[in-house]
Amino acid sequence: MSQQRKRGRDPGAVDEELRQYTTGGQTLEELDKKYPNRPRNHSKTLLFSQLYECLFNPLNNNKKQPTGPATSRAKTGPHGPSKMSPQEQRRIIVERFISRWRAEVGDDFYPALRLIIPNQDRDRGVYGLKENNIGKILVKIMKIDKNSEDGYNLLHWKLPGQSAASRMAGDFAGRCYDVLSKRPMRTEVGDMRIAEVNEWLDKLSAASGEKEQLPIFEIFYQRMNPEELMWLIRIILKFMKVGATERTFFDIWHPDAEALFSVSSSLRRVCWELSDPSYRLNQEETNVHIMQCFQPQLAQFQFSGSFRKMVDSLTRANPLEDDNEYWIEEKLDGERMQMHMKEDSNSPGGFQFFFASRKGHDYTYLYGSNFEDEKSALSCHLKDAFAPGVRNLILDGEMVTWDMELDKIMNFGTLKTAALSEQKKLYSQNGARPLFRVFDILHLNGQCLSQYTLRDRRNALAKAVPGVHRRLEIHPYLAATSPDEIEPQLRKVVAEASEGLVLKNPRSMYRLNSRNDDWIKVKPEYLNDFGESVDVVIIGGYYGSGHRGGRLSSFLCGLRADENDITIKGVNPEKCYSFCKVGGGFRAEDYAEIRHHTEGKWHEWDRKNPPTNYIELGSGVEKQAEQPDVWIRPSESVVISVKAASAGSSEQFARGITLRFPRFKGLRLDKSWDSALDYREFLNLKKHADEMNKSKAMEMETRRRPTKRTKKEIVIAGQEAAPAEFDGPRSKVFEGLELCVLTESTAPKKTKSQLETLIKQNGGIISQQPIPRSHMRLIGEKKVVKVASMIKAGDVDVLKPNWVLDCIAQNFLLPEEPRHLFHVSDALKEWAAENVDEFGDSYARDLDVSELRNLLADMPKHEIIYEPFNKLGFLQQLEEHGHDFGGLKGHLFRKLVVYFARGLDVSSSTALKLENWVKFGGGRITEDLDDESITTVVVISSDGTSERELAAEVRSVISCRQRIPHVTSQKWIEDCWKESTLLDEERYAPM
Template sequence: MSKKPRSSEAEDEERRQYAVGGTTLKELDAEYPYRPKNHSRTWLFSELYQSLFDPLNENKKKPTGPNVHRAKLGPHGSSKISPHEQRRSIIEQFFSRWRTEVGNDIYPAMRLIIPSQDRDRNVYGLKENAIGKLFVKILKIDRNSEDGKALLRWKDPGQRISSMAGDFSGRCHEVISRRPMRMDPGNMTIADVNEMLDKLSAASGEKEQLPILESFYHQMNADELMWLIRIILKQMKVGATEKTFLNLWHADGDTLFNVSSNLRRVCWQLHSPDIDLNGRQSQIELFQIFQPQLAQFQFSGTFQKMVDVLTRSHRTETDNDFWIEEKLDGERMQMHMQRDDTVRGGMRFAYWSRQAKNYTYLYGNGFFDEKSSLTRHLRDAFLPEVNSIILDGEMVTWDMDIDKIMNFGTLKTAALAAQKNPFDQTGPRPLYRVFDILYLNGNDLRQYMLRNRRQALEKAVNGVHRRLELHPHETATSPEVIEPALRTVVANASEGLVLKDPRSVYTLNSRNDDWIKVKPEYMDDLGENVDVVVIGGYYGSGHRGGRLSSFLCGLRPTRNDIQAGVNPETCFSFCKVGGGFKGEDYQQILEMTEGKWHDWDRKNPPSQYVVLGGGEAKQAERPDKWIRPSESFVISVKAASATTSDQFAKLITLRFPRFKGLRLDRTWDSALDYDEFVTLRKRMEEATEGKTMKMEKKRARASKRVKKEVVIAGQDKVAAAAMFEGPRSHVFANLEFCVLSDATQPRKSKTQIEALIKDHGGKISQRAVADGKMILVADKKVVKVASLIKAGEADIVRPKWVFDCLGEGNNFVLPYEPAHLLHATDRLRDWAGENVDEFGDSYARNLSAKEFKDLLMDMPKKEIDYEPFDKQLFVTQLEERGHDLGNLKCHLFRRSVVFFAVGESISPIRVLKFKNWVRFGGGIISEDLDDISVTHVVVVGTDGPSERELSAEVRATISKRTPIPRVVTQLWLEECWKESTLLDEERYAPA
C-alpha cells in the first residue's frame, strides 16, 4: 500500500479526537506505541451509512439459502455470490477504501460501526423516552400533537405513522423528515461525530444534553439523525455481527478482542493485515478484561439427549461424568488480583462484569480502600504462594439474616450499604461465588480441562465465609439426577442449573455445548395454573408494534384488605404476561374491551382501581393502558414458581408466566386474591417437594460413582500447589522427565535431549516410572520402551514435543498433539486429537515450513466439506440480539419432537402435509412412540369414536413415561401454523 504524506486536517482531527480527558498525544503514543496515523481526514458521516449501513440493511432483507444468489462480481459479471458473501464483500470493500483514502487507523469509524463494543466512551444515560423528550423540545412541537405522541409514546399505534410503531429510530426519522434543518447530508466527518458523542457522554442531565443534540439536528439530515440515534442506543441491527467486522478488518481481530475487550487496541495493534498476533498476545493478561465463556441455551428433548450432547466430544467408557451447578441470580464477574508491594496491604484487585464494566469502585481495589464493599474482607482468601490470579464467578447478594441469596436487583444496593457499614454482620452483603480460574502466577490456564482448573482453584483459594466462596457442584453420570436438582433450585427461587463437561477447555466469547443451561420454564410439570384479572396493557415493538401485546395481571384484595377500607374493585399488580397468545386471542380481547382502555397518567394514577409496585412515586411496571377490573376479563396463566419482587404491589410475582387461555366462564371478582394465592403456592411447593423425594429415592437405588481426582501432568497430588509457586523462569520448571532414546528428527542424542531439558528448568530421572506424573521421552522402541508399552498404561512422548515447546515464538508447555506421541493410552490420544484440526494443523503453535508442506501434501485432493450450518446456534444468536422470531414459521417447532398417531382411513397425503409443517418449522419427526425424546403426539383421525379410541391407545402407551408427551389433535398443528406461534396444548387435547 502506498504511503501518503499526512495532511494538516488529519493531524488536527487526531488532536481533537484522541487528546481528550487531559491525555496528550505523547502519552497516548507511550501507551500504544504501535498506533497508526491516518494520512487524510476521516470521511463524512454520511459516507459511513451510505457505503456501509444502508447496503448491509438492503442485503439483510434478501432471502438466503444454498441456491439463492443476488449479486454479480468480477470483471465479466459472471461470478454470482450469496447474500452472506455479498455482506462480507460490502464490509471488505469499505475497509479497503478506508485504508486507501484515509489510512490504517480504523478506530474512529469502528466505534460508530459497533458502538456496543466501545469501552472508551462512557454511557450516554439516554434511552428512547429521554431522546424523545429532547427532540420534542428541539423540534419545538406540542407533546400532545400527533408527532409529539409519536416520539414520547413511540410504541403506541398512533394514526399517521402506525407502520413505524415499535421502531423508535424509524419514528424519529419520519417526524424529523417533516421538519428538517437539512435535506442533503451534512458536512460532519466521522471524527466530528466522535468528538460530539464524547461530549454527549460527558454531559450531565437534560440541560447539557439538549444543546449537543440540537447541534446534531442543525448539521444533519433525517437519515443521518436516524443512524446517529441507533448509535447512541447501540442498536445497529445491520445484519452483521461484531465478530464479522473485527475479523474482516484483521484475521486475528476477534481473537484479540476476546482477550482484551479493547476495541481501540484491536484497531491500532492490528492496523495492517501483515501484522501477526503471536501466541503470547492471544493469551489473557492481568487487569485486561476478556470476554467470558457463556452457557448454551437449553434445547428440546430429554435430559438424556442433553447429557449426550454435553459429553459427546470428550467422554470415554470410563470417563463419562458431568457436573451440575446451580445457576445463580447475580452478575457475572471476573476478579483480577496481583501481589504488589507498592500498594498498601500488598495486593491490588480489579473487578469487571460480563459487559466489561469496571466495578472496582464498588467492590474495592485493595484491603484499605475506604469504598470497598468486599475486597477489605479478603485478606485470607488466597494461599501465600499465589502471586497473581484471575477468577471467574458470579457476584450475588447474600442476606445474612435469612442466610440465602437475594434477587439480582438488590446487588448494587447491598454493595453501597456495605461500603457505608463495612463490618456490619447482618443484612444483605455482596458475595462472590467463584466457579472457575483462568490465570495463576503468570500462567494462562484456559487450555487445561475444567476438572484440572477446579483442582488448581481449590488449592489456590481458601475463600472467606459469605464473602468469597467456591461455587459447589455435583458430579453425576446419569441424567436422572438433573430433575430433582432442578426441582430443588426452583423451590429455592433460583434461576435453574448449568450442566458442564469437566473435560472441556475454556473458550472465550463462546456459547457452546460444553456448558448448557437448564431452566424451569422448559419443564411442563413444574408450576400450576392460576386465574388472574387483567388490569393493564403494554404496546409491543417489532412485528407486535401498534397493539397491546402483553398484559399486567392483578390480585384482588383480601377480606382483611376490604375491612381495612380498600376499595373492593382495587387490584394489586402481580405479574406481566406476554407469551402464548395467538392472533384470535388478541382479536377476542380487543372486541371484549373496545372503548374500555384508558391512557395511564403518571401524575394522576388510577389508584382506586390499580395499585403498582413501589407506590405512586415509583409506579414500577407501569402499563401504557389500564382498565377497570369490573370491565376487564380473566386469563389463565401458568408459571414455573413464585418469587419475591419489589416491582409488584404485594412484593410477590410469578417466574416465567405464560398465557394458557381466556377464562370467559369467570367474572373478574372470582379471580385469584392474595390469600388464595398463598394457599395455592403452599400446595405447589408441597407437590414439588414430593416429586423431588420420589426422584431422590430412585436415584439412591442407582450405583454410586467414586470421584477420582485428576492431577495436572507433572504435579504431585499432595503438593500440587508447588507448580504455581512464584513466576516461572523456565519452561519445564517442576516437571520430571526420563529420556529413553535418541531423537531421529532432528538427530539428537539422549544426552543432548537431557541437557536441553535441564537448561529449561526440567528435572531428569534415569529410572522410568509410568505413573502419569513423569514424562517419558523416546523416539525409538528400544528394549526399555517396548517393556513399558507391554506392561500397560505407559504414555511415551516423542522428543519433538520438547523441541516444539522450545520452538520459535513458543517457550511454553504445549498441549500434546498426535504427532507428539510414540505410544499413548486411548484417553491421552483422544485428548491430543482435540488439539489439532482435521488435517493435523496445531491450534496452539505455528508449524515449521516443512511441517506445513507435509500437511498440505497429505490433505485430501478434494473440496473441503465444511460443517453443516448450525441452525440452532444461529437462532440463539438472533434471539440474544433482541430479534423476535415468534412469527417465523421456519422456527415454530424448533424445540419439538413429534410422533403422528394416524387412523386407518386417513390419507397419507394429509399426514405428509402435517409432517412437512413440522420439518419446515425446525421440528423433528419420530416414527417410534417409545422414543423418549418425543415431546408431542399428534392424533390424526376422523372425528368421533375412532379418534377417541386412537387417543386412548396412545395415552395407555405413554402413561408411565416421565415426562409425559403432550397429546393433541391435528387442529393444534393447523392453528399453530396459522398463527405463527406455539399455542397452549391443553386447548387441543383429544376428547
C-alpha cells in the first residue's frame, strides 16, 4: 500500500472536495485551464473545529494577556529559559497553524484563509444577513417561542437579558452561544470540514430570502456544536476580532502577500500565486492590471500648523529648483471609485466596464458593464466619453451625486438612491444623477502609468478622456506656487459647504495603498459650537454593544416643532423632529441621572406602529432612519446641552439637517422640555454662526506632537564615577546566575565595580575567576590581556555589559541579541539572530528613542513598501461617517493641545500621571502658555485657594486671545479618563 494511502490520502476524494469548495459552477477542467499553476492539496481540508481550536481560541487567549515581559511564557535557549512576548506568541500560533496545513492538507491555503479573514473575501457574494435576521432563523430552527426568555434574548440581543444571557448583551455571537448551548443537536465537535463549510456558505450567499436560508442553517445546526456555530456566525457577520490582523496572516503566509492583495483584492490570487514562500513577485506583477481591483493611493491628513509647511512638504523633494508648483483640488463628498474599460468583441458596443469601490466592492451591476447595458446607471451614457484609439484604461476618481436643477453636488447619502433611480429610468432631466469625477489615470492602452508623474498622467488623461457633461468629467485643479493661494480656496469650499481641499504634488508617482505627503487633504473647522451650545430634547435611546451592552449608551435628540408648524399645519404641540444622535461625553453619573429622571417612561419602538404623533424620523415614516430601540414622550423627557463641530445636511434626520460630531455637555434640569430649541430657532442660530464664521480668520489647528527631549548627563573628562555601594538585593533578575565581569562598560560609562554592584543588587553571584565552558556568564567589551588570552584559547562566550544593563532595565532575563555579543560561538550567534527581526528590532526588549532612530536610519529603503498606519486620520474618517468609538481611551484627547499650570504643592508623580493620560489619549502637551494652539489649560493644585488664584492668573494671560482656551481643574482629566469619554470642561472650571 502506498504511503499516501497509509496516511488516509485519497486523490479522488481531494478532487471531489476541490470541486465542492472552489468551482462555483466550473468543472475541474475549466478551473485547471484558468489557473494552470494553482497548488493542489494532497489531502482533505481540516475539520472546521480545528480552525477555532488551534487558531481562533489560542489567538483570543493570547490577546487577553497584558503585553510585557512579566506575562510572557518561557522558551528555551542556549543558557536556559528566556521570555517570549504576546506578539511573538501570536506569530507562533499562526505559523504553527499554517505549517500544520501544509503538512496535513497541502499548499492551497485559500479555503482556510477566506474563513479566517472573511471581510476580505471578494469571491463570495454578500449574505444579506444581519444579527436580527440570524436571530429570527435560529428561533425557528430551535422551535422556541419568540416571546420566551431565550427567544426574546436572541431577537433583542442589545437589550439586557432576563438570565445569564444578560452578561452577553451587545455580543450577538456570544448570546447565540448561550441560547444554543441549552438545546444543542450535538455536544461533541462536528464532522464538517473547512471545504464543506465553504460550500454551504457559497449556497447561503446565493440564497434569496429566509425561505432558502433557513434549510442551510438547519444543516449547520445539526452538524455543529454550539461553539462551532458561534464562530460560524462571526464569520457570516464578518466580525472576527481574533487578536491578529490580516497583515499578520499575509506576512506569515508570504512576504509579497500584502503587495499582491493591494493590486488584486483577491485572496484566491494571494493563496494560489504565492503558495511557494521562496517565490518573489517582480515589479510588473505588483502593478495595476485591467479588470482587477486595486487599493488606491489615499490623501494624508495634514497635522501641520501652517499652509507654508504643507507646501514645503509637497515641494521639498523637487529635483527641479525652478518648479515649485503644487495643485489644489476640491475634496469631493462622494464614494471613491475606480473604472476599468477594455475592448471586448463579445460585449455590446465592443467594450466592457468594471466599477469597484475603494474597499474592493464590485459596483458594475449598478453603473453598467457595457455601452448597451439597459440597467446601467452610467456606462450607457459614456459612448462619446473617450477619444478614438483608446482600447483600454483604468480611471481613478470620485462618484458623486449631481443635482441638475440646483447644478451642484449633493451629499454622499444620496448617491445610491440617485444611481438606482437612474438605473430604473425613474429620473427626470432635472433630477439627481451619478457623476464620475476623474482625477487620475493608471493604465492606458496596455501601459501602466503609475510610475509616471501626476503631471504626465493628467496630460494623458486630458487627451484620452474628453468626457461627457455631467456624466463623466475630469476633476479640475488650480496650479499654485504660494501658500497664500490656499486660504481663498478654503474659504470658498467653506461657503459652499464642501468637504475641503486636496493638495497634490504634480511631480509625484502613484503609490498604491499608501498615505503620504504627495497628497494632503485639508479640512476646514468652522461653526464652532454655534456660540455656546444647543439645548435639545431626548426622544429616543439606543442600547450599546461590547462593554456598554445591556444599557442605553446613546440617545436620539430632537428639535421641537415650531409655532408655524403647530398653528398652520396642525402639528401636535408635543411633536419633535429627530435631529442628532449623541453618545459621547457622558459620565456614569450622567447616565444614572438621566435614568433616574426617565425611569418607567420608556417604550419599545414598534416599527409597524411608530409614535408619529410625537416623533418624526428621517426619510419618511416607512424607512424610519435612525430608528431608536426605545422612545419617550418629549413632555416626560429631559433636556440636554450638546456641543458640536458644525451642522450639515443629512437625510437620516427629519428636517434634513444634523450636527457633526455632537457631544454631551450637560443635563439641563432647570429647563422644561418646551423651552428647548425648536426648528426655527435653530435655523436662526445657525445663520448667526455662519455670519460670525465669515468674520473670523481661518486658522489650521496644530496637531503635531512635540518631540520628546531627553536630558543628557554631564560627564567630566577623566572623571570616573565612584563605585556604587551594595545595600541588598533590589530584584531577582539574575537570581541563581553566576557572572564574571572582565572589563568596564564604555557606553554608558560604568566601571567594573559598578557593574558588579548592579549584578549583586539584582540577585546575581559575582565571581572574580572566569571559568570557560561553564554556565558562568562572562561580561566584557575590551580586549585586555585576560580577555585576549581566553579568546585565543578558544571556545569562550563573552557578552557585552549592555546585556546586563538591558536585563535590569526590562526587569527580566533577556535572550541574547547581536548587540549583546562581544566574542561568542557560532551557535550563540545563530540563537541571538533569532531574537531580533530582519531589521535588528528586538522581540523581547523595549528600544529607547536613539536606538530606534538608528534602527530606522539603517533600514534599506527598498524594504519600506508601505507608509505607517495613520491612526488619527483613520479615526477622523470613521467619525465623519458616524461611527461611535465608545470608550476607546487611545483617542480620548486627540484634538486637544493642553497646558498644565502647576501649583507649588503639586507632586511630580501627580503631574506625570495626568500628562501620561493626555499623551496616551492622543493629546499634545505644550510647556509654553503663549502657544496660540492651546485648547485647554489644566490647573493642578491640591489647595482650593491656590487653584483659584492660579486659574485667575492664567485667565489674565489668555483673555486677549481670539480663541480663548478652556480652563479646568485636574479633576476634569481624572473624570474623563475614568468615564472613557470627553466631558464638558466648563463643569470643572475653577471658580
